[in-house]
Amino acid sequence: MSTSESPIESGLAPAPGAGATPPPGCPAHGLGPEGIRRLHGPEAESDPRGLYEKLRAEHGAVAPVLVQGDLPAWLVLGHRENLEVARTPSRFSRDSRRWRAMREGQVRADHPLTPIAAWQPVCNFADGAEHERLRGAVTESLERFDRRGVRRYVTRFANQLIDRFAQSGRADLVQDFAEQLPMLVMTQLIGMPDSYGPRIVEAARDMLKGTETAVQSNEYITGALRQLLERKREQPGRDFTSWLLEHDTALTDQEILEHVRLVLIAAFETTANLIANTLRMVLTDRRFRANLSGGHMTLPDALEQVLWDEPPLTTILGRWATGDMVLGSASIKEGDMVLLGLAAGNVDPEIRPDLTRAVHGNRSHLAFSGGPHECPGQDIGRAIADTGIDALLARLPDLELAVPEAELLRSASLMSHQLVSLPVTFTPRGAEVTDSTPAPPKSAPLPEVASPRAEPVIEAATARRSWWSRLFGS
Numbered sequence: 025m026s027t028s029e030s031p032i033e034s035g036l037a038p039a040p041g042a043g044a045t046p047p048p049g050c051p052a053h054g055l056g057p058e059g060i061r062r063l064h065g066p067e068a069e070s071d072p073r074g075l076y077e078k079l080r081a082e083h084g085a086v087a088p089v090l091v092q093g094d095l096p097a098w099l100v101l102g103h104r105e106n107l108e109v110a111r112t113p114s115r116f117s118r119d120s121r122r123w124r125a126m127r128e129g130q131v132r133a134d135h136p137l138t139p140i141a142a143w144q145p146v147c148n149f150a151d152g153a154e155h156e157r158l159r160g161a162v163t164e165s166l167e168r169f170d171r172r173g174v175r176r177y178v179t180r181f182a183n184q185l186i187d188r189f190a191q192s193g194r195a196d197l198v199q200d201f202a203e204q205l206p207m208l209v210m211t212q213l214i215g216m217p218d219s220y221g222p223r224i225v226e227a228a229r230d231m232l233k234g235t236e237t238a239v240q241s242n243e244y245i246t247g248a249l250r251q252l253l254e255r256k257r258e259q260p261g262r263d264f265t266s267w268l269l270e271h272d273t274a275l276t277d278q279e280i281l282e283h284v285r286l287v288l289i290a291a292f293e294t295t296a297n298l299i300a301n302t303l304r305m306v307l308t309d310r311r312f313r314a315n316l317s318g319g320h321m322t323l324p325d326a327l328e329q330v331l332w333d334e335p336p337l338t339t340i341l342g343r344w345a346t347g348d349m350v351l352g353s354a355s356i357k358e359g360d361m362v363l364l365g366l367a368a369g370n371v372d373p374e375i376r377p378d379l380t381r382a383v384h385g386n387r388s389h390l391a392f393s394g395g396p397h398e399c400p401g402q403d404i405g406r407a408i409a410d411t412g413i414d415a416l417l418a419r420l421p422d423l424e425l426a427v428p429e430a431e432l433l434r435s436a437s438l439m440s441h442q443l444v445s446l447p448v449t450f451t452p453r454g455a456e457v458t459d460s461t462p463a464p465p466k467s468a469p470l471p472e473v474a475s476p477r478a479e480p481v482i483e484a485a486t487a488r489r490s491w492w493s494r495l496f497g498s
Contacts, residue, residue, distance in 0.1 A: 056090040063089045063099065063339070063363075069436035072338060076101060076368040085352035085372075089363070091438060092136045095125050097342070097361040098354055103372040103390065105352050106364050109343055111395035113151045116343035116362055118397060120149060123344050124359025140341060140439070146282045148397055155396060157273050162283055163400045165267035169213065174404060175411045181208045182415035187455035190419065194426065197416075197446040198300050203229055205412045206295035206405075210288050213404070215256055215263030216248075224248060228292050249284055253277060287401060293440070295405045297336035300443045302327055302413055305334075307448065308429045323414055325384060327406060332376075332383050335391035338367035339439050366390040367441075420450045 056062055061079060068075050079087035085102030100106045109116045120143045125131055131138060143149050147158035185204050189195040207225040216224065224245065231241040252265055260266035264287065268280045275283075306326060343362040348355075356362065369390045371379060383389075392399035399405075417423070426447035433444040 056094050060088050060090050060096070062091075062094070063097075063438055064092050069434075069441075072367065072436065072441050073371065076365065076371070080368070083354070086354035086356075088354070091341075091361075091363075093130070095130060095137075095361075097363050098351070098356055099339070099363045099368070100351070100365050101368040101372065102352060103369040103375045106366070106369040106390050107394050108351070109362055109364060110393050110397065113155075113396060115346055115349060117151050117346050118149055118155070118343060119143065119151055120342070120344060122346065122359055123342075123361055124357075125361070127359065137341070137438075144282060145279060146286050148286070158275075158279065158283070159396070159400070161268055161271040161273045161275055162287065165264050165271060166287075166400055166404065168262075168267055169264075169404065171403070171407055174209070174213075174407050177212065178205070178209055178408050178411040179415050181205055182412040183419070183456050184208075186416060186419050190453045190455050193452040194447070194449050197303050197448055198296075198443050199445065201412070201416065202296045202299040202303065202443075202446070205299065206408055207288075207292045209408050210291050213264050214249075214284050214288055215252060215261055215265045220248070224288075228289060231289075245285065245288075246281075249281055249288075253281055253284070290399075291401055291405060291408075294336035294399075295408050297440060297442045298327070298330065298405065298409045299412060300446060301334040301336070302330045302409060303416075304429075304432065304443060304446055305330055306413075306417075307423060307425045307446075323410055323417075324406070327410055327413075328385075328387060328389070329383055331391035332370050332386075332389045333379075334441075335366045335370060335389065337391075337439050338365075338441050340364040340366060340393060341439060364390070364393060366393065419453065419456075423448050423450045 061075065062068060063075075079089070079099065080101050083101075085100070085105045087099050087101060089097055089099045091097050100109055120126065120141050123131070123141065126141070131141065147155055147162060150158055182201075182205055185201050185208075189200055195201070204225055207228055208222075211220065211224050212218070227241040227244045227248075231238045231245065253269075256263070256265045256269055260269060265280070265284050268275055268283060341361070341363055343364065345356045345358055345360045345362060347358045350356070351362075370376070375388075376383075392402040426449045432446065435442055435444050
Protein backbone atom coordinates (compact mmCIF):
# COMPACT_ATOMS: atom_id res chain seq x y z
CA MET A 25 0.00 0.00 0.00
CA SER A 26 1.42 3.36 -0.95
CA THR A 27 1.30 6.30 1.40
CA SER A 28 1.62 10.03 1.07
CA GLU A 29 3.97 10.33 4.04
CA SER A 30 7.35 12.00 3.86
CA PRO A 31 10.47 9.99 4.80
CA ILE A 32 10.42 11.61 8.24
CA GLU A 33 6.76 10.80 8.87
CA SER A 34 7.22 7.17 7.83
CA GLY A 35 10.30 6.77 9.99
CA LEU A 36 12.61 6.10 7.04
CA ALA A 37 14.76 9.15 7.74
CA PRO A 38 15.74 10.92 10.99
CA ALA A 39 14.12 14.20 11.93
CA PRO A 40 16.33 17.28 11.56
CA GLY A 41 18.62 17.59 14.52
CA ALA A 42 17.86 14.13 15.86
CA GLY A 43 20.63 12.50 17.83
CA ALA A 44 21.88 8.93 17.74
CA THR A 45 19.11 7.83 20.12
CA PRO A 46 15.73 9.14 19.05
CA PRO A 47 13.47 10.42 21.80
CA PRO A 48 10.26 8.65 22.79
CA GLY A 49 7.47 9.57 20.41
CA CYS A 50 9.80 9.74 17.41
CA PRO A 51 8.75 7.63 14.40
CA ALA A 52 12.02 5.69 14.61
CA HIS A 53 10.75 4.22 17.90
CA GLY A 54 7.50 3.25 16.21
CA LEU A 55 5.69 5.46 18.71
CA GLY A 56 3.31 8.34 18.14
CA PRO A 57 3.31 11.60 20.08
CA GLU A 58 1.30 10.04 22.93
CA GLY A 59 3.55 6.99 23.14
CA ILE A 60 1.06 4.86 21.20
CA ARG A 61 2.62 2.35 18.83
CA ARG A 62 2.23 2.79 15.09
CA LEU A 63 1.04 0.03 12.76
CA HIS A 64 3.12 1.55 9.96
CA GLY A 65 6.80 2.34 9.64
CA PRO A 66 9.99 0.32 10.20
CA GLU A 67 8.99 -1.52 13.39
CA ALA A 68 5.71 -2.80 11.98
CA GLU A 69 7.23 -3.68 8.60
CA SER A 70 10.37 -5.48 9.82
CA ASP A 71 8.94 -7.50 12.71
CA PRO A 72 5.13 -7.50 12.86
CA ARG A 73 4.95 -10.49 15.21
CA GLY A 74 7.37 -8.80 17.58
CA LEU A 75 5.17 -5.71 17.53
CA TYR A 76 2.09 -7.79 18.33
CA GLU A 77 3.80 -9.28 21.37
CA LYS A 78 4.90 -5.86 22.62
CA LEU A 79 1.33 -4.63 22.31
CA ARG A 80 -0.01 -7.75 24.01
CA ALA A 81 2.41 -7.33 26.92
CA GLU A 82 1.53 -3.65 27.28
CA HIS A 83 -2.24 -3.75 26.80
CA GLY A 84 -3.57 -7.29 26.74
CA ALA A 85 -6.07 -8.56 24.17
CA VAL A 86 -6.96 -5.13 22.68
CA ALA A 87 -4.38 -2.39 22.13
CA PRO A 88 -4.54 1.28 21.11
CA VAL A 89 -2.56 1.88 17.90
CA LEU A 90 -2.02 4.52 15.26
CA VAL A 91 -2.57 3.96 11.56
CA GLN A 92 -1.39 6.14 8.66
CA GLY A 93 -1.64 9.83 9.46
CA ASP A 94 -1.46 8.96 13.16
CA LEU A 95 -5.18 8.26 13.25
CA PRO A 96 -6.21 6.31 16.37
CA ALA A 97 -7.58 2.78 16.20
CA TRP A 98 -7.85 -0.37 18.29
CA LEU A 99 -6.01 -3.55 17.26
CA VAL A 100 -7.62 -6.78 18.49
CA LEU A 101 -4.89 -9.23 19.48
CA GLY A 102 -6.84 -11.95 21.26
CA HIS A 103 -8.31 -14.91 19.38
CA ARG A 104 -11.55 -14.87 21.39
CA GLU A 105 -11.89 -11.11 21.13
CA ASN A 106 -11.38 -11.22 17.35
CA LEU A 107 -14.26 -13.65 17.04
CA GLU A 108 -16.41 -11.50 19.32
CA VAL A 109 -15.89 -8.47 17.08
CA ALA A 110 -16.42 -10.45 13.87
CA ARG A 111 -19.59 -12.14 15.12
CA THR A 112 -21.42 -9.14 16.57
CA PRO A 113 -22.10 -6.59 13.82
CA SER A 114 -24.70 -4.93 16.06
CA ARG A 115 -21.77 -3.67 18.19
CA PHE A 116 -19.03 -3.55 15.55
CA SER A 117 -20.40 -2.36 12.23
CA ARG A 118 -18.80 -2.72 8.79
CA ASP A 119 -20.30 0.59 7.67
CA SER A 120 -17.32 2.95 7.48
CA ARG A 121 -19.60 5.98 7.48
CA ARG A 122 -19.69 5.49 11.26
CA TRP A 123 -15.95 6.24 11.53
CA ARG A 124 -15.69 9.34 13.68
CA ALA A 125 -12.35 10.42 12.18
CA MET A 126 -13.93 10.36 8.72
CA ARG A 127 -17.03 12.24 9.88
CA GLU A 128 -14.78 14.91 11.39
CA GLY A 129 -12.83 15.37 8.15
CA GLN A 130 -9.56 13.80 9.32
CA VAL A 131 -9.55 11.26 6.46
CA ARG A 132 -8.92 13.28 3.31
CA ALA A 133 -9.65 12.06 -0.20
CA ASP A 134 -5.91 11.52 -0.75
CA HIS A 135 -5.38 9.71 2.56
CA PRO A 136 -3.75 6.29 2.01
CA LEU A 137 -6.62 4.51 3.79
CA THR A 138 -9.38 6.15 1.76
CA PRO A 139 -9.37 3.56 -1.08
CA ILE A 140 -10.03 0.71 1.35
CA ALA A 141 -12.03 2.53 4.05
CA ALA A 142 -14.37 4.79 2.06
CA TRP A 143 -17.88 3.34 1.99
CA GLN A 144 -18.87 1.44 -1.16
CA PRO A 145 -22.14 -0.28 -2.16
CA VAL A 146 -20.80 -3.79 -1.63
CA CYS A 147 -21.61 -6.51 0.89
CA ASN A 148 -18.49 -6.06 3.00
CA PHE A 149 -19.53 -2.48 3.86
CA ALA A 150 -23.10 -3.44 4.74
CA ASP A 151 -24.88 -4.82 7.81
CA GLY A 152 -28.24 -6.40 8.52
CA ALA A 153 -30.80 -7.00 5.79
CA GLU A 154 -28.79 -5.15 3.12
CA HIS A 155 -25.76 -7.30 3.87
CA GLU A 156 -27.85 -10.47 3.70
CA ARG A 157 -29.28 -9.43 0.33
CA LEU A 158 -25.90 -8.70 -1.26
CA ARG A 159 -23.96 -11.47 0.46
CA GLY A 160 -26.62 -14.03 -0.44
CA ALA A 161 -26.23 -13.29 -4.13
CA VAL A 162 -22.44 -13.64 -3.89
CA THR A 163 -22.31 -16.84 -1.84
CA GLU A 164 -25.08 -18.62 -3.74
CA SER A 165 -23.38 -17.82 -7.04
CA LEU A 166 -19.98 -19.01 -5.81
CA GLU A 167 -21.50 -22.24 -4.53
CA ARG A 168 -22.62 -23.16 -8.04
CA PHE A 169 -19.06 -23.92 -9.16
CA ASP A 170 -17.99 -27.54 -9.64
CA ARG A 171 -14.87 -27.87 -7.45
CA ARG A 172 -13.50 -30.80 -9.47
CA GLY A 173 -13.78 -28.74 -12.63
CA VAL A 174 -12.00 -25.83 -10.95
CA ARG A 175 -9.14 -28.10 -9.91
CA ARG A 176 -8.74 -29.56 -13.42
CA TYR A 177 -8.31 -26.15 -14.91
CA VAL A 178 -6.08 -24.85 -12.12
CA THR A 179 -3.79 -27.70 -13.11
CA ARG A 180 -3.90 -26.59 -16.76
CA PHE A 181 -2.98 -22.99 -15.96
CA ALA A 182 -0.32 -24.08 -13.46
CA ASN A 183 1.32 -26.25 -16.10
CA GLN A 184 1.24 -23.38 -18.60
CA LEU A 185 3.13 -21.21 -16.12
CA ILE A 186 5.61 -23.97 -15.25
CA ASP A 187 6.27 -24.56 -18.96
CA ARG A 188 7.64 -21.06 -19.22
CA PHE A 189 10.52 -21.63 -16.81
CA ALA A 190 10.89 -25.44 -16.60
CA GLN A 191 13.78 -25.56 -19.06
CA SER A 192 15.76 -22.75 -17.44
CA GLY A 193 16.39 -24.39 -14.06
CA ARG A 194 15.61 -21.12 -12.27
CA ALA A 195 12.46 -19.16 -11.40
CA ASP A 196 10.99 -16.60 -9.06
CA LEU A 197 7.97 -18.40 -7.66
CA VAL A 198 6.30 -15.16 -6.58
CA GLN A 199 6.44 -13.29 -9.89
CA ASP A 200 6.39 -16.32 -12.20
CA PHE A 201 3.81 -18.44 -10.39
CA ALA A 202 2.05 -17.23 -7.23
CA GLU A 203 1.06 -13.82 -8.62
CA GLN A 204 -0.03 -15.24 -11.97
CA LEU A 205 -2.08 -18.35 -11.19
CA PRO A 206 -4.99 -16.96 -9.10
CA MET A 207 -5.94 -14.26 -11.58
CA LEU A 208 -5.71 -16.58 -14.58
CA VAL A 209 -8.19 -18.85 -12.83
CA MET A 210 -10.45 -16.10 -11.51
CA THR A 211 -10.81 -14.39 -14.88
CA GLN A 212 -12.27 -17.66 -16.11
CA LEU A 213 -14.63 -18.00 -13.16
CA ILE A 214 -16.10 -14.55 -13.80
CA GLY A 215 -16.54 -15.38 -17.50
CA MET A 216 -13.62 -13.61 -19.16
CA PRO A 217 -12.30 -15.13 -22.42
CA ASP A 218 -9.03 -17.09 -22.18
CA SER A 219 -7.07 -14.61 -24.23
CA TYR A 220 -7.94 -11.71 -22.00
CA GLY A 221 -6.69 -13.23 -18.74
CA PRO A 222 -3.02 -12.18 -19.12
CA ARG A 223 -3.93 -8.51 -19.62
CA ILE A 224 -6.15 -8.47 -16.53
CA VAL A 225 -3.36 -10.15 -14.53
CA GLU A 226 -0.92 -7.39 -15.41
CA ALA A 227 -3.45 -4.64 -14.68
CA ALA A 228 -4.38 -6.09 -11.28
CA ARG A 229 -0.75 -6.53 -10.25
CA ASP A 230 0.03 -2.98 -11.30
CA MET A 231 -2.98 -1.55 -9.46
CA LEU A 232 -2.35 -3.38 -6.17
CA LYS A 233 1.31 -2.41 -6.11
CA GLY A 234 0.40 1.28 -6.28
CA THR A 235 2.66 2.16 -9.22
CA GLU A 236 2.52 5.38 -11.21
CA THR A 237 0.09 3.74 -13.63
CA ALA A 238 -2.11 2.20 -10.91
CA VAL A 239 -4.97 4.61 -11.58
CA GLN A 240 -4.97 3.77 -15.30
CA SER A 241 -4.84 0.07 -14.48
CA ASN A 242 -7.83 0.49 -12.19
CA GLU A 243 -9.74 2.23 -14.98
CA TYR A 244 -8.72 -0.52 -17.38
CA ILE A 245 -10.10 -3.25 -15.11
CA THR A 246 -13.31 -1.30 -14.50
CA GLY A 247 -13.81 -0.81 -18.24
CA ALA A 248 -13.15 -4.49 -18.92
CA LEU A 249 -15.67 -5.58 -16.28
CA ARG A 250 -18.29 -3.15 -17.56
CA GLN A 251 -18.02 -4.60 -21.05
CA LEU A 252 -18.06 -8.12 -19.60
CA LEU A 253 -21.33 -7.30 -17.86
CA GLU A 254 -22.85 -6.02 -21.12
CA ARG A 255 -21.78 -9.17 -22.95
CA LYS A 256 -23.11 -11.52 -20.27
CA ARG A 257 -26.45 -9.76 -20.26
CA GLU A 258 -26.79 -10.66 -23.96
CA GLN A 259 -25.01 -14.03 -23.83
CA PRO A 260 -25.14 -15.52 -20.31
CA GLY A 261 -22.98 -18.49 -19.48
CA ARG A 262 -22.18 -20.67 -16.51
CA ASP A 263 -19.99 -18.17 -14.70
CA PHE A 264 -20.09 -15.89 -11.67
CA THR A 265 -21.09 -12.75 -13.59
CA SER A 266 -24.00 -14.47 -15.35
CA TRP A 267 -25.23 -16.00 -12.09
CA LEU A 268 -25.24 -12.59 -10.40
CA LEU A 269 -27.22 -11.19 -13.32
CA GLU A 270 -29.89 -13.87 -13.02
CA HIS A 271 -30.02 -14.00 -9.21
CA ASP A 272 -33.48 -13.40 -7.77
CA THR A 273 -32.29 -10.49 -5.63
CA ALA A 274 -32.31 -8.40 -8.85
CA LEU A 275 -28.98 -6.66 -8.27
CA THR A 276 -28.37 -3.42 -10.11
CA ASP A 277 -25.67 -3.28 -12.77
CA GLN A 278 -23.48 -1.22 -10.44
CA GLU A 279 -23.90 -3.74 -7.62
CA ILE A 280 -22.96 -6.60 -9.94
CA LEU A 281 -19.96 -4.73 -11.29
CA GLU A 282 -18.69 -3.89 -7.80
CA HIS A 283 -19.08 -7.45 -6.52
CA VAL A 284 -17.39 -9.05 -9.54
CA ARG A 285 -14.53 -6.64 -9.01
CA LEU A 286 -14.46 -7.35 -5.27
CA VAL A 287 -14.28 -11.12 -5.74
CA LEU A 288 -11.71 -10.85 -8.53
CA ILE A 289 -9.27 -8.59 -6.66
CA ALA A 290 -9.73 -10.08 -3.19
CA ALA A 291 -9.17 -13.62 -4.46
CA PHE A 292 -6.14 -12.53 -6.47
CA GLU A 293 -4.21 -10.91 -3.62
CA THR A 294 -5.07 -13.33 -0.82
CA THR A 295 -4.55 -16.50 -2.86
CA ALA A 296 -1.27 -15.22 -4.28
CA ASN A 297 -0.03 -14.59 -0.73
CA LEU A 298 -1.23 -18.03 0.40
CA ILE A 299 0.61 -19.76 -2.46
CA ALA A 300 3.82 -17.80 -1.88
CA ASN A 301 3.83 -18.31 1.90
CA THR A 302 3.14 -22.03 1.56
CA LEU A 303 5.92 -22.48 -0.99
CA ARG A 304 8.34 -20.62 1.27
CA MET A 305 7.47 -22.88 4.20
CA VAL A 306 7.74 -26.04 2.11
CA LEU A 307 11.18 -24.94 0.90
CA THR A 308 12.58 -23.76 4.23
CA ASP A 309 10.85 -25.58 7.09
CA ARG A 310 12.50 -28.95 7.75
CA ARG A 311 9.31 -30.31 9.33
CA PHE A 312 7.46 -29.81 6.07
CA ARG A 313 10.19 -30.98 3.72
CA ALA A 314 10.61 -34.19 5.72
CA ASN A 315 6.92 -34.78 6.23
CA LEU A 316 5.95 -34.08 2.65
CA SER A 317 8.64 -36.35 1.24
CA GLY A 318 7.81 -39.06 3.75
CA GLY A 319 4.10 -38.87 3.17
CA HIS A 320 3.22 -37.96 6.77
CA MET A 321 1.80 -34.53 6.00
CA THR A 322 -0.47 -33.72 3.09
CA LEU A 323 -0.33 -30.47 1.19
CA PRO A 324 -3.73 -29.40 2.60
CA ASP A 325 -2.19 -29.87 6.08
CA ALA A 326 0.67 -27.59 5.07
CA LEU A 327 -1.79 -24.97 3.78
CA GLU A 328 -3.67 -24.98 7.08
CA GLN A 329 -0.41 -24.53 9.00
CA VAL A 330 0.40 -21.50 6.84
CA LEU A 331 -3.09 -20.11 7.42
CA TRP A 332 -2.28 -20.24 11.13
CA ASP A 333 1.29 -18.88 10.96
CA GLU A 334 1.21 -16.53 7.97
CA PRO A 335 -2.39 -15.68 7.00
CA PRO A 336 -2.73 -13.95 3.61
CA LEU A 337 -4.16 -10.88 5.35
CA THR A 338 -2.55 -10.01 8.67
CA THR A 339 -5.08 -7.34 9.62
CA ILE A 340 -8.57 -6.46 8.44
CA LEU A 341 -9.72 -2.86 8.35
CA GLY A 342 -12.15 -2.43 9.80
CA ARG A 343 -15.05 -2.41 12.15
CA TRP A 344 -16.57 0.68 13.73
CA ALA A 345 -18.06 0.78 17.20
CA THR A 346 -21.80 1.45 17.23
CA GLY A 347 -21.66 2.71 20.83
CA ASP A 348 -19.44 3.04 23.90
CA MET A 349 -18.30 -0.35 25.20
CA VAL A 350 -15.52 -2.35 26.85
CA LEU A 351 -13.65 -5.02 24.88
CA GLY A 352 -10.95 -6.86 26.78
CA SER A 353 -9.74 -4.09 29.05
CA ALA A 354 -10.10 -1.36 26.41
CA SER A 355 -12.71 1.39 26.69
CA ILE A 356 -13.92 1.86 23.14
CA LYS A 357 -16.02 4.86 22.14
CA GLU A 358 -18.75 5.15 19.51
CA GLY A 359 -17.22 5.75 16.09
CA ASP A 360 -13.80 4.28 16.98
CA MET A 361 -12.14 2.12 14.35
CA VAL A 362 -11.42 -1.49 15.38
CA LEU A 363 -8.94 -3.62 13.44
CA LEU A 364 -9.20 -7.39 13.35
CA GLY A 365 -5.71 -8.70 14.10
CA LEU A 366 -5.88 -12.02 12.25
CA ALA A 367 -2.16 -12.81 12.47
CA ALA A 368 -1.97 -11.65 16.09
CA GLY A 369 -5.03 -13.67 17.10
CA ASN A 370 -3.59 -16.78 15.46
CA VAL A 371 -0.58 -16.68 17.82
CA ASP A 372 -2.56 -15.82 20.94
CA PRO A 373 -0.81 -17.72 23.79
CA GLU A 374 -4.20 -18.67 25.23
CA ILE A 375 -4.88 -20.96 22.27
CA ARG A 376 -1.31 -21.65 21.05
CA PRO A 377 1.06 -21.76 24.01
CA ASP A 378 3.69 -23.59 21.92
CA LEU A 379 4.15 -22.07 18.47
CA THR A 380 6.81 -24.62 17.50
CA ARG A 381 4.24 -27.42 17.36
CA ALA A 382 2.53 -28.09 14.04
CA VAL A 383 -1.22 -27.70 13.93
CA HIS A 384 -3.02 -30.73 12.49
CA GLY A 385 -6.69 -30.91 11.55
CA ASN A 386 -7.59 -27.61 13.21
CA ARG A 387 -9.31 -24.93 11.14
CA SER A 388 -10.15 -22.56 13.98
CA HIS A 389 -7.62 -20.01 12.72
CA LEU A 390 -8.73 -16.48 11.83
CA ALA A 391 -7.24 -16.37 8.33
CA PHE A 392 -10.67 -15.99 6.70
CA SER A 393 -12.13 -13.93 9.57
CA GLY A 394 -15.45 -15.13 10.97
CA GLY A 395 -19.08 -14.27 11.56
CA PRO A 396 -21.38 -12.92 8.83
CA HIS A 397 -18.45 -11.41 6.91
CA GLU A 398 -16.32 -14.56 6.81
CA CYS A 399 -14.62 -14.92 3.42
CA PRO A 400 -17.17 -16.52 1.05
CA GLY A 401 -14.56 -17.72 -1.45
CA GLN A 402 -12.20 -19.53 0.91
CA ASP A 403 -12.85 -22.99 -0.58
CA ILE A 404 -12.02 -21.76 -4.07
CA GLY A 405 -8.89 -20.06 -2.74
CA ARG A 406 -7.79 -23.27 -1.04
CA ALA A 407 -8.46 -25.25 -4.24
CA ILE A 408 -6.35 -22.88 -6.35
CA ALA A 409 -3.44 -22.92 -3.88
CA ASP A 410 -3.55 -26.65 -3.13
CA THR A 411 -3.90 -27.77 -6.75
CA GLY A 412 -1.42 -25.26 -8.13
CA ILE A 413 1.31 -26.09 -5.61
CA ASP A 414 0.70 -29.81 -6.08
CA ALA A 415 1.22 -29.43 -9.83
CA LEU A 416 4.42 -27.45 -9.25
CA LEU A 417 5.91 -29.97 -6.82
CA ALA A 418 4.99 -32.86 -9.12
CA ARG A 419 6.72 -31.25 -12.10
CA LEU A 420 9.73 -29.89 -10.17
CA PRO A 421 10.27 -32.15 -7.13
CA ASP A 422 13.83 -30.95 -6.46
CA LEU A 423 13.03 -27.27 -5.96
CA GLU A 424 15.62 -25.53 -3.78
CA LEU A 425 15.75 -21.98 -2.47
CA ALA A 426 18.36 -20.03 -4.48
CA VAL A 427 19.29 -17.63 -1.66
CA PRO A 428 19.57 -17.94 2.13
CA GLU A 429 16.17 -17.66 3.80
CA ALA A 430 17.32 -14.55 5.69
CA GLU A 431 17.73 -12.72 2.38
CA LEU A 432 14.08 -13.13 1.34
CA LEU A 433 12.46 -9.72 1.16
CA ARG A 434 8.92 -8.84 2.21
CA SER A 435 6.67 -5.91 1.48
CA ALA A 436 4.54 -4.78 4.40
CA SER A 437 1.35 -2.77 4.60
CA LEU A 438 -1.35 -2.32 7.18
CA MET A 439 -3.21 -5.40 5.93
CA SER A 440 -0.53 -7.81 4.70
CA HIS A 441 3.11 -8.88 4.97
CA GLN A 442 3.96 -10.52 1.68
CA LEU A 443 6.98 -11.99 -0.04
CA VAL A 444 8.51 -9.84 -2.76
CA SER A 445 10.32 -12.75 -4.42
CA LEU A 446 11.05 -16.43 -3.91
CA PRO A 447 14.00 -17.38 -6.16
CA VAL A 448 14.53 -21.12 -6.67
CA THR A 449 16.70 -23.53 -8.64
CA PHE A 450 15.90 -27.02 -9.90
CA THR A 451 16.93 -29.57 -12.51
CA PRO A 452 15.87 -28.23 -15.94
CA ARG A 453 13.05 -30.18 -17.53
CA GLY A 454 11.20 -30.09 -20.80
CA ALA A 455 7.94 -28.22 -21.18
CA GLU A 456 4.62 -29.98 -21.53
CA VAL A 457 2.29 -29.42 -24.46
CA THR A 458 -0.80 -27.46 -23.42
CA ASP A 459 -3.93 -26.89 -25.46
CA SER A 460 -4.97 -23.50 -24.16
CA THR A 461 -3.94 -19.88 -24.54
CA PRO A 462 -0.32 -19.53 -23.37
CA ALA A 463 0.50 -17.73 -20.17
CA PRO A 464 1.67 -14.11 -20.39
CA PRO A 465 5.34 -13.53 -21.12
CA LYS A 466 7.56 -12.14 -18.40
CA SER A 467 7.23 -8.37 -18.02
CA ALA A 468 4.39 -8.38 -20.53
CA PRO A 469 3.26 -4.83 -21.28
CA LEU A 470 -0.31 -3.92 -20.56
CA PRO A 471 -1.73 -2.83 -23.93
CA GLU A 472 -3.46 0.54 -23.93
CA VAL A 473 -3.96 0.55 -20.18
CA ALA A 474 -4.66 4.27 -20.19
CA SER A 475 -7.33 3.97 -22.85
CA PRO A 476 -9.47 0.92 -22.13
CA ARG A 477 -12.05 1.94 -24.72
CA ALA A 478 -9.55 2.31 -27.56
CA GLU A 479 -10.37 -1.25 -28.61
CA PRO A 480 -12.90 -3.81 -27.39
CA VAL A 481 -11.59 -5.48 -24.25
CA ILE A 482 -14.01 -8.38 -24.53
CA GLU A 483 -13.87 -10.72 -27.49
CA ALA A 484 -16.71 -10.78 -29.95
CA ALA A 485 -19.57 -13.22 -29.52
CA THR A 486 -18.15 -15.48 -32.23
CA ALA A 487 -14.81 -15.88 -30.46
CA ARG A 488 -13.66 -19.21 -29.04
CA ARG A 489 -15.50 -20.07 -25.85
CA SER A 490 -13.68 -19.94 -22.49
CA TRP A 491 -12.66 -23.16 -20.81
CA TRP A 492 -15.39 -22.64 -18.21
CA SER A 493 -18.07 -22.43 -20.90
CA ARG A 494 -16.68 -25.53 -22.62
CA LEU A 495 -16.65 -27.39 -19.32
CA PHE A 496 -20.35 -26.86 -18.80
CA GLY A 497 -21.22 -27.32 -22.48
CA SER A 498 -22.73 -23.88 -22.92
